[in-house]
Amino acid sequence: MYEKGLRGGALNSESVLQRPFKEVNDTMARQKTKVKKQKYKKSIVIQSYVALLPQIIGFFVFSIYPIYWILQYSFTDYDGYRVAHFVGWQNYIELFTQDRAFWASVGNTVILTVMKLVMELPLAFILAMLLCSKSLKARRLFNSLLFLPTVISVTAAGMLFSYLFRTYNGFINNLLMDIGIIGSPVSWLAEKWTALFVIALMSTWMTFPINMMFFCGAIAGVPDEVYESAKLDGCGSVRRIFSITLPMIAPTFKVILMLALTGTVKIINEVMVLTNGGPSGQTNVVMLYLYNIFFGYDLTSGAGEIGYASAGSIVTTVLIGILTIFYLKFTKKADELY
Secondary structure (H helix, E strand, O other): HHHHHHHHHHHHHHHHHHHHHHHHHHHHHHHHHHHHHHHHHHHHHHHHHHHHHHHHHHHHHHHHHHOOOHHHHHOOEEOOOOOOOEOOHHHHHHHHHHHHHHHHHHHHHHHEEEEEHHHHHHHHHHHHHHHHHOOOOOOHHHHHHHHHHHHHOOHHHHHHHHHOOOHHHHHHHHHHHHHOOOOOOOOOOHHHHHHHHHHHHHHHHHHHHHHHHHHHHHHHOOOOOHHHHHHHHOOOOHHHHHHHHHHHOHHHHHHHHHHHHHHHOOOOHHHHOOOOOOOOOOOOOOOHHHHHHHHOOOOOOOOOHHHHHHHHHHHHHHHHHHHHHHHHHHHHHHHHOO
């Protein structure tokens, strides 16, 4: 018994002596693990910055530097050939006080934006509701057909709409005359308002599939249980759209409307291929007007007014920024609906 007690005491004393060494080993192991985790986090951060580096470089090269370049030359008289001469605020003063054509192009842009949004957003939403309907068969086929206008080039679309709305032997004029709605051909692209309508129609046809897909994604996120509960309560299909679907997709609708708004303000290709600003500049939009001034296409000298066009670009950018800020402010409640 005495020997067992001595052995037990010896073992206990050894474990007591070894305990500090185990604690030190555990502490060192935890520190090594912590160091490894820190190194791993640093490597992840480095890899993330390396992955973002091309985008960051592209942002500075193709966004920040051009803005700096345009801002710099907006205070100069520069045509791309002679040495730029600093003129201060002269370009901006002339733009605000003398250039009626610029503000007329701004007005045309606003008119075109309203026309397009009134046609595009309801069309995209209605088609998205139809595509999301469970009773629709061959959904993939309809998706492909409706998305087709997006992949067609602007030039091809311009040729198509030029043929459709041609004054003589145009499809639309022939159809309306056969029905009896009009008695003589309409010069769709020779009058300001009809030309703007055709431009808005073509732009709507080319861009509504993108918004339709956005609406489809938002509508698919609405739970079916909500519709079933509303149906049991006696809500009709129209009531369900205005009381359930639209409020629940309000945040997505806000983004879609903002993208459509800013995208239409920057429209240029559709106008260029259909009317090129004609007749007599009556369908000029702000981007096409500045483009022609920049490259001198509307000037008798043939040399572009790069400094003046740069000032117009800065003013246009500020106007779009103010429009976006006001839009985000007035649509802030859309994020709180659901």
